[in-house]
Amino acid sequence: MKTILISISKDAMRRNIIDAPFWEAFQNEAKDVHSVIVVEEEKVSWYEENYGSDKVSICGYKGDTKNIFWKIGDFLARAGIDTHSARYYRMTALAHGNTSWATTLLKGIIGKTLVYIPGFKFFVRRLLLSSVHSKQIKAIFDEKKPDVVFTPSMTDIEYDIPIAAEAKRRGVFLLGMVRSWDNLTSHNLLGVIPDKFVLQNKFLKDVAESFIQGINTDIKVSGLPHYDMYKHPEPHIVEKEEFFSQMGLDKEKKLILLGGSDLYSVPEMKHLMVTLNEAIESGELKDMQVLFRPHPKFPCKRDEFGMDALQHITIDDGQGEFTFSEKFISSIVHSELVAHISSTLAIDAAVLGKPNICINYDDPSAQVPYWESVGRAYDTFTHYEHLLETGGAALSHSPEEFVSHIQMYLENPKMHEEGRVKIIEEFVEPFDGKASERLKNIVISSI
DSSP states (O other): OEEEEEEOOSHHHIIIIISSHHHHHHHHHOTTEEEEEEEEGGGHHHHHHHHOBTTEEEEEEOOOOOOHHHHHHHHHHHHOOOSHHHHHHHHHHHHTTSSOHHHHHHHHHHHHTGGGSTTHHHHHHHHHHHHOOOHHHHHHHHHHOOSEEEESOTTOTTTHHHHHHHHHHHTOEEEEOOSSTTHHHHTOOOSSOOSEEEESSHHHHHHHHSTTTOOOSEEEEOOOGGGHHHHSOGGGOOOHHHHHHHHTOOTTSEEEEEEOOSSSOHHHHHHHHHHHHHHHHHTSSTTEEEEEEOOTTSOOOTTSTTGGGOTTEEEOSSOSSOOHHHHHHHHHHTSSEEEESSOTHHHHHHHTTOOEEEEOOOOTTSOOOGGGSTHHHHHHOHHHHHHHHTTOSEEEOSHHHHHHHHHHHHHOTTTTHHHHHHHHHHHTOSOSSOHHHHHHHHHHHHO
């Protein structure tokens, strides 16, 4: 029996890999393969209860204390890409007090100088490969003896890179992915090059092969496995009347979905809900209601932050007897449009045929420094600059323009439809419902 070791570092990776259709198909077809899933140590028992079997074993990894050369390699990798997104993260960390001017300046100098010296990327990768050693990971490899290692979040320096480095040193075939569409332009220089690199879309492939990453290996484009259910969403859509009833929505009114951001807390987004509530009260937006979906990073209840005074705003604080996929897909499908701050919801909305509005202004009553403002995301997020170039989203710069854009889409939902098609072409294709099958075939052929 062959053994594959798979790292699942965060809940998002569980959604992308083992909660996606890929996992069931892989388990059914790879009958003579034992899977070892490496998870955060404190979550081992939960994974054993939910995913463990005679074909699946769970191992925990709590992270390691880094030696000086590992720390230097990490620093150079984080500074080792020259993109707008890299500058975004450096300056935002400085604005939040999480780093110093000296460190920020040094990273900026490296990103503008050393990155362009021939051999820099090779040096950083060799340094990491020789210095990243984990006793925990070594023990897992010694015990499980994997034939293949699959690291699906290879920009995760703290988790996937130690596993990938151990595989490369042992000559174990390494299959790699990245977690999301922004990873190769935002996070760091890829520290370990896999033997085969599976990427989810054309944008990621172009970035991987460009000077930014300079990756020369076997690259396959699979599509996004968890988007297979978006291609055929019917089994995951709760009937509108039932969905509205369980969510406490008025079935006689149309719905706007407002997505929470991982960049801003709920209080920082409250002004958007106030604007929408007032527009509905005044009749600017007739027969409308809003479902606010907080980001998992910032959950909230209706009676927090004065939300209970906003009678046309419903907070999704856990109501409804739905699966995560059912609630997420149904909330988009049953909405007239989606509004958000620089979120992946722009892609989700395009895939499910809904207009979307990118909100590009801060609370007018607050004085917000630029590197803490909403605008910085649209100016300096490399992946979002590319998305906006498609013309598939409206960009609202004020409360008045936000309401105007909603009215525009309510009157003509097909507005910017060609741009939404471009979003799919650039960030989702191949979009045929077979991404999980492609990934399964790539994984099985690598074992």
